[in-house]
Amino acid sequence: MSLLEVENLTKSFSAGRDWLGRRTKWLNAVKGVSFTLERGECLAVVGESGAGKSTVGRMVLRLIEPDSGSVTFDGIDVLATKPKQLRALRQRMQMIFQDPYSSLDPRMTIRDAVAEPLLVHTDKDRATREKEAVELLDKVGIGSRYLERYPAELSGGQLQRVAIARALTMKPSLIVCDEPVAALDVSVRAQVLNLLRDLQEELGLAYLFVCHDLALVEVIADRVMVMAAGEVVETDTTDQIFANPRQEYTKKLLAAIPVPLPRDAQGNRLVAPGRVG
Numbered sequence: 001m002s003l004l005e006v007e008n009l010t011k012s013f014s015a016g017r018d019w020l021g022r023r024t025k026w027l028n029a030v031k032g033v034s035f036t037l038e039r040g041e042c043l044a045v046v047g048e049s050g051a052g053k054s055t056v057g058r059m060v061l062r063l064i065e066p067d068s069g070s071v072t073f074d075g076i077d078v079l080a081t082k083p084k085q086l087r088a089l090r091q092r093m094q095m096i097f098q099d100p101y102s103s104l105d106p107r108m109t110i111r112d113a114v115a116e117p118l119l120v121h122t123d124k125d126r127a128t129r130e131k132e133a134v135e136l137l138d139k140v141g142i143g144s145r146y147l148e149r150y151p152a153e154l155s156g157g158q159l160q161r162v163a164i165a166r167a168l169t170m171k172p173s174l175i176v177c178d179e180p181v182a183a184l185d186v187s188v189r190a191q192v193l194n195l196l197r198d199l200q201e202e203l204g205l206a207y208l209f210v211c212h213d214l215a216l217v218e219v220i221a222d223r224v225m226v227m228a229a230g231e232v233v234e235t236d237t238t239d240q241i242f243a244n245p246r247q248e249y250t251k252k253l254l255a256a257i258p259v260p261l262p263r264d265a266q267g268n269r270l271v272a273p274g275r276v277g
C-alpha cells in the first residue's frame, strides 16, 4: 500500500456571478488527477502558473474540499474523516507554504512556534516541549540565540527553516511543500532545498513538492508529475522526465529552463551548491 493514493480528484471554482448573485461561470481548476506517493519518496508537481498544482496539494490535506475523487493516506479515507480525526491526521501530513512569514504567528517566539503543536496535541510537559523544539531548531540550522526572537526579526530563509521545524514537530510522514523556496533570495534557495533533502533522507519523509521551477525539481524529486490546465500531462521518474520527456508540453517546459543544469563528467546531475552542514 502506498503512503498516499489520490484518485480522480476534481475541483471547480466559481468564476463569475449574475446580478442575482448566482454562480454563472465555473473554472475547472483540477480535472481528474490521480497519482500515488510512496513512503520516503519525493513527487514533484510541476507546470505553469494556473495549472492546478497548489489546488491539488491543498486538496490532499483537505484545506480545499474536492468536488469528487478520493484521497487515501496510510489506508485512511481522508475525505471521509470527521473534523476531530482530520485534525489528528493533519499532524501526520503537514504543509509548508511559499511565504513562511504568513505561516507563523508574529506574536509567538521562535521556540514557542515550534513547541506549540506539542502543547496542543500531546500531554508532554513544558520542559520536554521546549527541549524537543530546541533540538528541531538545531536540526534545521537555527541557533540558540534565535529562540526568544520573533518572526519579524528573522530573514526569509531563517523563517522557512523555522516553518520546516514546526512542520516536523509531530513527526509527520508526508509534507506537502507548496513552492517552499520561491519567495526566498536566490542565494539561500539551494540551502533550504538541501536542508529539505537531508531531512527527507534522515527522517524518511515523503514530499509532495509543488514547484514551477524544473531546475529545483531535478535536485530533489524522485518522480515528476507534469500538469497543465488542471490535468496530468505525464508522470515519470525524474531521470526519464529530463532525459526522455514523452509529451510536447514537458519538452517545452524543459526547454524553458534558462541555464543547463550542472552535471559531472559522467553526466550525473550535481547537487545544488551551498549545501548545509
Ligand SMILES: Nc1ncnc2c1ncn2[C@@H]1O[C@H](COP(=O)(O)OP(=O)(O)OP(=O)(O)O)[C@@H](O)[C@H]1O
Pocket (backbone or CB within 6 Å): 013, 014, 027, 029, 047, 048, 049, 050, 051, 052, 053, 054, 055, 056, 212
Ligand atoms: N479559491 C479560488 N477561487 C477561485 N479560483 C481559484 C481559487 N484557487 C485557485 N483558483 C484558480 O484555479 C486555477 C488553478 O490554481 P492553482 O493555484 O492550483 O494553480 P497553480 O498551478 O498552483 O499555479 P500558481 O503557481 O500560479 O499558484 C487558477 O486558474 C486559479 O486562478
